[in-house]
Amino acid sequence: MAVNWIQAALVIIDVQKAIDADYWHKQGARNNPEAEQVIARLLEYWRSRHWPIVHVRHSSHSPESAYHARSPGFAFKLKVQTGVKELVVTKRENSGFVNTSLHAELKQLRCDKLVICGVTTNHSVDATVRHARALGYAVRLVTDGCAAFPLALPSGDMVSAQQVHDIFCANLACEYAELVTSDQLMA
Template sequence: MSAAALVLIDIQAGFDSPAWGARNNPRAEVNAARLLAAWRDAGAPVIHVRHVSVEPGSPLAPGPGSAFKPEVAPLPGETVFEKSVNSAFIGTGLEDHLRAQGVDRLVICGLTTPHCVSTTARMAANLGFEVRLAHDACASFAGNARTDWAEGLAPPDPQAIHAAAVSHLHGEFATALSTDAVLTQGP
């Protein structure tokens, strides 16, 4: 069986902007870096995904906000895909790249859990990939919660958003595991 590819989604400087609101899991990047180091040590496939927003004023617009955070920055030769939508499979060569490499298993982590991480994990599963979600190498923000559809609904806690997103993925689209558990299993 081939090694699983590690897919790091949108771990970018723009997510340090206060525009996103309160955040859960401040150790997400540390855990993502631990996974990245293990994959690099094993010579297993690593894929970096960057969101380059087309929304005016977005913290992820081209420029400093779209830069990868230093702890997970790609090394020369590592694969990078850029996207402007939630799924890392839409408008990129990600699926073709994985198929060409014979990869059928993925470990996914990144920002943010209910958006680009969730959308990519769901699509990966629908495309037939086996997905492990390193849930503690992901994070959610309260400012991402769209509550304007229900008058008077307060923004939920970012940990509640994260837990709900992981719960919706686990068992149907992915197996949610801690970073330690993923590292025990290895690539």
């Protein structure tokens, strides 16, 4: 049976100023520097239809982290600021569902379909997509609304940011999410 994606919740993961911290860039630049612009377009699209929007933000346990609540990096990036009546969920673990109100809030909204985007593809986006699917949600992952950084393998070899992104997207496509671009989604 085909899924009707009307009124799916847009879930934006960890698009905070902290993603620009030096820590993330130590291995090199991320892929898809346009991700925030894509997410801003998705926000505009969702807002014009009055569909549910959830902003998930990370709050690190470590006071030294750019994602710590007392750090300037904790704030959402300007292009993806929250709007009136948009849900904000703060997480302290990798998945947006672990020890948060996200699942309960989505159930209260009667949302069983999620469109997910954010950073980074191989961290919180991956964990949240997998968890959402395990909870029974239908999930679409907006591939051009996500980004990853290069990754050093145990051997010392480097995997490019684009390869990291592509590998994690391909893995999620196996059984966890339908992969879409923002243009496909808004067509």
